[in-house]
Amino acid sequence: MNVALIIIFGFLVLSLYLGIRAKKGKDMNLEQWTVGGRGFGALFVFLLMAGEIYTTFTFLGGSGWAYGKGGPAFYIIAYGCLALIMSYWLLPLIWKYAKEHNLMSQSDFFVSKYKSPYLGVLVSLVGVLALIPYLVLQLKGLGLIVSTASYGSISSTLAIWIGAISVTAYVMISGIHGSAWTAVIKDIMILVVVVILGMYLPFHYYGGIQPMFEAVDAAKPGFLTLPEQGMSVSWFISTVLLTALGFYMWPQNFGAVYSAKNERVFRKNAIVMPLYSLILLFVLFVGFTAVLQVSGLKGPAVDESLLRLSIQTFDPWFVGVIGAAGLLTAIVPGSMILMTAATLMAKNVYQVFVPSASDRRISNLAKVLVPILAVVSVYFTLQGGNTIVTLLLMGYSLVTQLFPSLLLSLMKNNFVTKEGAFAGITSGVLTVAYITVTETTIGTLFPALPPAVKDLNVGIVALFVNITVMTVTSLVSRRTSKVKEEQPAA
Template sequence: MHTSSIVIIFATILVALILGLLAQRRKQMNLEQWSVGGRGFGILLVFLLMAGEIYTTFTFLGASGWAYGTGGPTVYILAYGAVAYLFSYFLLPPIWRYAKEHKLISQSDFFNQMFDSKWLGILVAVVGVVAIVPYLQSQMTGLGLIVATASYGAINQATAIAIAMLVLAFYVTISGIHGTAWTAVLKDIMILLVVVVVGIALPAHVGGLHAMFTKINAEKPGFLTLGAHGMGIPWFMSTVALTGLGFYMWPHAFGAVYSAKNERVFRRNAIFLPLYQLILLFVFFAGFAAILIVPGLKNSNLALLAAVQKVFPAWVAGIIGGAGVLTAIVPGSLMLMCAGTLIAENIYRPLAGHVSDQKVQTVARVFVWIVAAVTFIFSIHSNAAIVTLLLMGYNFVSQFFPTVVLSLFARNAVSKAGAFSGILVGVALVVYFTLTKQSLLWGVNTGFWALLVNFVVVLAVSAVARDVETEQSVTA
């Protein structure tokens, strides 16, 4: 009897929707109030929120699936967080200062203000939305897989993904931005418990970590190091660099930087956040254990869920799936919301000229559903690994990095024309590599090549086409 599993999954979805609904009705219960609650609480909340955004389906099903299917290269996921936080020590305070000084709200505003260009802001918003789609697809695929697996095949994958899409879009529609905070807290606690339990129990089931890795290494020599599937050391270096630099270039992550109380929060977070990344080890262990528990799965995204179903009773599998549902809904809804807002505020509003806030809000709500539908179409036709989808998104957003870093630290080295050309060329290359399905070129992540070319183009074009009035460097 497997009904308990599917009942728990749908109960979790219901709880998330109810929390979203409650948050909508009591708008005052917002983050602002929380962060003034106590001196130490501000840091804790920022910590939880940032961590909450980072720990997603990608980490839960994606990382375990990659450990299962790809092996050694999975280790990049541990490394890039540390690199991203290290950079954040230097990168985020000037972004925060600039945003505060100019009262910015979105990532687009940053570019718009820095280069006094409406069109650059629009371009950045468009690229942001494009990057969000594969990210959203990874969350939707994950949510769909959980529902399909929990039903033990009773619900097929396309229907499950359709349910996932409806849940996400409906959640965003009823809860708005405020729903995420409460659900995020619930999710963080649940996923932490689940991941620790699964990460200890599954390897124990196959004889403990040491025996497990020894056995995998004997069965598949070379699987546990870099080099499998062409993903060698150059791939590791370029991917860690690309994702480490791109980490805060996501529209939502960039915008979240503005909301910190002061810039010191970032520097202090840079100490603790790398350690939080170690929680991922449990997911890796679970994924590796799945190699021995459920060998030969066609869809590696299923590794963790399939192993869990084989080892645990149905109701435990249900709870684990429930945690998985939350890890998809929280970031998924945030990204969906972000896409809707980007389109309404940073594409529609500047193009439409003078429109009421009411109108912009309506556009945002409509586009939430359109983006959800588009993502759904991509999801049902794709069996891509969740990690591959996320890397695709990273290839896009990291193209903002050259312009951002130059505009903050060497304002005179980058002009409006340079910023435009760099982003356009970088994104065009990423589109080309994506369409031709090339993730590697000479052993290096193709997104990294795009980033390098982007850097060169920004510098070269800026040197030739200077801005008419050279603005004062913000940091000088």
Template sequence: MILGLILLIVGGTTAGSILYGRRKQKRAQSMEEWALGGRKLGTLVFWFLNAGEIYTTFAVLGISGFAWAYGAPAYLAFCSVSLSASVGYWLTPLIQSYGRRHALVTQADFFAHRYRAPWLGVCVAAAGLVALVVYVQIQVTALTLVVRLAAGPGISAGVAACVAVALMVLFVFLAGLRAAAFAAGVKDILMLVVVLALAWSIAGVVGEASVLDVFRSVSERFPEAMRFPGLKPELGLDTTWLITSAINVALGTYIFPHMFQLCYSADSTETIRRNAVFQPIYSLSYFFIILLGFAALLAGTQAPGGDPNALLLAFVGERYPAWMLGLLAGTASLLALVPGSVLLLTCGSIFSRNILRPLIPSIDDRTELLVSRIAMVGFAAIALYLTLGASGSLVEIGLSAYAAIGMLAPGVYCAFLLRRTSAAAVLAGLLAGYAVLWLPAFSLLASTWLPHWERGLVALIVNAVVTVGLSLLLPRRAFAFAQPA
């Protein structure tokens, strides 16, 4: 039954996505059609696709497992989503307008054009690919759990991960951005149905009278779970960590290359603003997701192998009938496949357009599109390699991705706020930020001076100070830049 429901949900959604994509547009013959949906995504389609990139397996499997393992630090989900929408309301229309005006396809195109420095576009492309591959790893990790659940205990984690990557690559080859938008709509509806159904029945399942009683019982039996720093105080996940992590996520959400590309795909700035106004409504679902993690803690559920990412699947498998587990697993598959496909699509676009084209300027559009599709397989293989060697929770992996992509944030914000910013200043800021993020000596210094701060935010601040400082100190004639939107 579980396998049948997974196949029905994934197969039916994939078929519907392909039919929808072909009905809306002819087979993509250009990067703009394939990667941006022809820049014609309206309010409803853009809503589901944007939500599909924000509410992934990180949201459902990751946050519920994080609540079970750490307790109150899972409240990070509430803060970050609303703050991200506030930043997006101002930033994303500017990105959309600039991208449409100058026919940009990727984030690296923006940096190369805005700062009149093709070499900076190459550097940004490389930096963006690093963060994207880490984010693909999240989706592969979650899809691997579903594959193991469907195939049974006889399949190893390595084989399951290979199957997961193959499914993701197949999905993105069959679909395009517009087809992925259809799948995102199906995924979002299923996610809300499953989460609400589980939350509606959760009190009775764990022997409580109401949802509030679940929280009350957790506060009595596990008081550390209801306050900071949570169940593992030695990790330092206190309110300082919460605030700095939420700010870092908010500043970095729309800096991801795939979110940049998503902004380009909107048909107007009004579409984007409308989406930002209503997007925080989705954050209400996190109340129920965290509730499920706390209920599993109350029920004494143990995650298989101590892996918090598998906690929700294990809990539902113990306490609910097989059809509910199958519905959850099928939905989790879409939660991984849809954003994973867009992430891989973005990786391919960046590689062909911003890494290969500068090396081979004579490449035509059809060859560029072919290379983009082939490159996706390579990036999927890298994500597979990272998945096989990973052991952290989806939330921890996600925060690592946000820390990496946050290094591009000063360059984006300065593009619209400080006209005299130069490519050299942006590059210097990048190098300073990555030094704080990845070099042990600088990381130790940052954690000593600013204990419990999210390291990604510390690196971002250093990056911004260097970028803005150099921009103001160097003579104005040293700067050449394109006019921002």
């Protein structure tokens, strides 16, 4: 056991302790456990939302992409900002409706708006499907952090198990109150660590940020911009748009919206959060510094770039602090994800088919599902060979399919029927699944198209299929239901 590991495990114990303390004296029914009793003010909602944004994905994935792909990694700074603009108008509407109807989850929203419990089941399943890669990437990050910080003495497989067990214990003990408290420590730590790394490393190795970029540009011309082909300008635009639309479609982000005290919380956050998102800039600086200093990381290994560079630069105790910050960025979102997925399965899938189940039974089932989902994710983590960002983009393509029918349901005159929403979401998700499994790109589907069209993010294609099917089905089902209504009269 070295100093780095002792520090990392120290923080793990501390976060578990805070989780347990948060639970004390509170009666934990399902609403308390998941939406925190709808009593969180601006700061807590801000932290919970920020907790979702600044995950392992940012910490390791962001620097990994900067290291491995260069310019395309800039998309990470752009999309959050656009999502936040939409949040100003979108979230108050969602929050208000949810409060009036006492909703607890994202699929409750669809059930209530479209008057269809089975649409809720579909939305839940899409949510869980998208959450699995998201949880996998958190566990992958945890595994990397612990095994790297142990200087090889703990294998990454063992580290992944340790991570999964801690996240599970954490969620089962404390629910959302624990997440909020740990989010406070996590955000302070990640802020400090990332700024220190992002400022210190470029100065230490190159004497400044601009000299660092110039050295990278000289060694690898074109690396700092978007390439002509592949992850080109049109890839950038379509990816930023897709991820911005999907941002609040994640079931756990949707759930965090419910925990706000009032709707102005969101409008205020839309002003502050863009600035807060600039922390990501420092993560990118670390990744770009690593380009010429850490050699030979390829494929999924690019996610190690931040940790490798830290190890070769700092003393073990500081590596421990970095690792602890990384650990918290995985545990807080990881616990939110696990809790959300378990609640969705219990309440929005199981209860629909067994309506007689008591609230207590549902609540217990949700808690039993937590370790099961954790094990499933560990399985995929040990299997997979994708980078953290690739996993995230896959999840995004899935949840974004919920956006069209959600947005239209907020309109006064919604032309989409429940059949339309059902068909649209299904066709969108199937398109994503097909594209992912067969590794199709627009280029392989339509080789004759100009490169600008070929490079579009495939999630956009799925979204297009989704909207088309949704519209056609809605119009047809509307007409047939009208005919049915008129027939008895005639």
